[in-house]
Amino acid sequence: MAPKTVTVPEYQETDQVTLDPKTTALVIVDMQNDFVKEGGRLVVPAAAATVPAIARLLKRAREHQVTVAYTQDSHLPGDPEFPIWGEHCLVGTWGWEIVEELKPEPGDFIFPKRRYDGFYGTNMEHDLRVKGVQNLIVTGTVANICVLHTAGSAALRWFHIIVPKDGVSALNDFDMESALRQIHFLYRGIITTCDGIQFA
Numbered sequence: 001m002a003p004k005t006v007t008v009p010e011y012q013e014t015d016q017v018t019l020d021p022k023t024t025a026l027v028i029v030d031m032q033n034d035f036v037k038e039g040g041r042l043v044v045p046a047a048a049a050t051v052p053a054i055a056r057l058l059k060r061a062r063e064h065q066v067t068v069a070y071t072q073d074s075h076l077p078g079d080p081e082f083p084i085w086g087e088h089c090l091v092g093t094w095g096w097e098i099v100e101e102l103k104p105e106p107g108d109f110i111f112p113k114r115r116y117d118g119f120y121g122t123n124m125e126h127d128l129r130v131k132g133v134q135n136l137i138v139t140g141t142v143a144n145i146c147v148l149h150t151a152g153s154a155a156l157r158w159f160h161i162i163v164p165k166d167g168v169s170a171l172n173d174f175d176m177e178s179a180l181r182q183i184h185f186l187y188r189g190i191i192t193t194c195d196g197i198q199f200a
């Protein structure tokens, strides 16, 4: 098949976004050893480089009492995802654990999930609504898989979504750009950077 060249349609990037900490949640998607760390089962090479930016945002979010929620890919032996991706994020293993640098603290939400969408089969919608959350900052990996499905699922529920591009990672540029374009164009998400997000 002849190689195809495509041009990514324009999408808007926003330098600075100010969010009300009371109605905002920071969602960290699948930043687990299997995806992020050397020796993981399904490493996204670009994911490790996003850890410092996410960690800075997480620190500021905590300072402003922003709701912090993690999704944690969680599979049981024989999961039907394994023929597609190989075995990964087996519950109880090192690879399943969230990376040390972004470790959850007491009071954070952790939503174990079986599929790409952080809302599917979890209490995420209920728990965020009870907290009065309206804005979701979505970070983590993989940009066009669990980040996109979670951001899309949030947008379908009329949460406002904000995606800092230096806080998400993909396996290649096409996947990254198509995910960001989709988030902006279809889900009307704000594309910004981790340090561009302010709480006030």
Ligand code: ZN
Residues within 6 Å of the ligand: 073, 074, 075, 081, 088, 089, 114
């Ligand atoms: Zn999985």
